[in-house]
Amino acid sequence: SESWRASGETRQNLSLNLARRSETQRALSPSEKLHFRLASSTLA
Numbered sequence: 001s002e003s004w005r006a007s008g009e010t011r012q013n014l015s016l017n018l019a020r021r022s023e024t025q026r027a028l029s030p031s032e033k034l035h036f037r038l039a040s041s042t043l044a
Contacts, residue, residue, distance in 0.1 A: 024036075025037075
């Protein structure tokens with residue numbers, strides 16, 4: 001039960017991080033977005 005709750009919170013945090021990241025990308029200009037995508041793909 002405890003581990004299930006922990007994984008649920010982790011999943012929620014991941015989706016929040018994804019939403020925040022997409023909002024950040026939307027705020028960037030196209031050239032910045034391209035650079036951001038290149039940087040994130042290099043990190044991944």
